């Protein structure tokens with residue numbers, strides 16, 4: 606039973622394994638039509654301070670499938686958006702709800718919410734991390750490449766952003782090899798890399814940072830990318846497009862990967878920027894499995910935080 610799920614770094618190796626195991630079990634149950642309404646009578650508040658398609662729909666439907674209800678709380682409607690402190694919002698919502706999911710800008714906002722909430726808080730993306738997505742990606746990699754992540758090499762190519770940070774933590778907790786290639790000024794944050802290298806000692810994960818995308822992709826089983834301009838960075842889009850051009854995931858770059866490599870993308874994808882139309886469509890089955898798996902993984906996270914598990 607977890608109080609919060611804010612960062613993969615804060616989970617133990619066993620807790621990561623349990624989330625992935627339970628997510629796979631819930632997926633099988635849902636496909637077989639086996640009822641699993643283990644959050645009957647419970648309510649999840651979903652605070653969104655940024656846009657979302659997948660996160661909103663998968664949390665809402667996931668809560669419904671677990672027998673509970675989800676409330677969409679946009680900062681445009683909440684008093685939070687007019688300046689009510691997050692610590693007061695946390696204490697008020699704790700009196701009504703059984704859990705809070707938050708998508709916001711500064712990671713410290715999610716941490717403050719969790720500090721003052723007496724109920725579990727789930728991070729559904731901050732500028733720093735996107736743990737629900739990366740746990741989902743680990744489940745998807747297992748489905749396509751086998752259960753033992755220790756034998757696999759993943760290459761992340763592009764911006765050193767919230768996805769990169771969570772991949773660093775995800776690889777470190779599962780023993781994967783992760784090569785990250787970013788332009789020099791867009792590397793992941795030092796403290797995240799330091800934490801990941803520390804976590805990697807427990808699992809034997811290999812973590813490498815570099816600038817050369819072809820080198821990162823060399824022999825990779827999984828190649829991942831993400832948008833070059835994350836939410837909140839729209840004004841930098843044109844400048845970033847120029848800087849990141851050599852980091853596009855295209856057929857030439859993939860010629861350096863293992864022949865059976867899969868390409869993943871958390872979506873939304875910007876074709877012609879971080880990924881070509883051809884590469885995207887060739888890997889569409891994996892990419893949309895990844896999108897579907899948000900549902901199953903988040904149901905596992907909700908059960909392990911809000912349930913009587």
Ligand code: CP
Nearest residue numbers: 657658659660871872
């Ligand atoms: N991948 C992801 O988090 O998608 P949304 O922004 O649509 O929720």
Ligand code: NVA
Nearest residue numbers: 766768831835836872
């Ligand atoms: N890095 C992206 C992920 C979107 C799901 C962003 O933060 O906008």
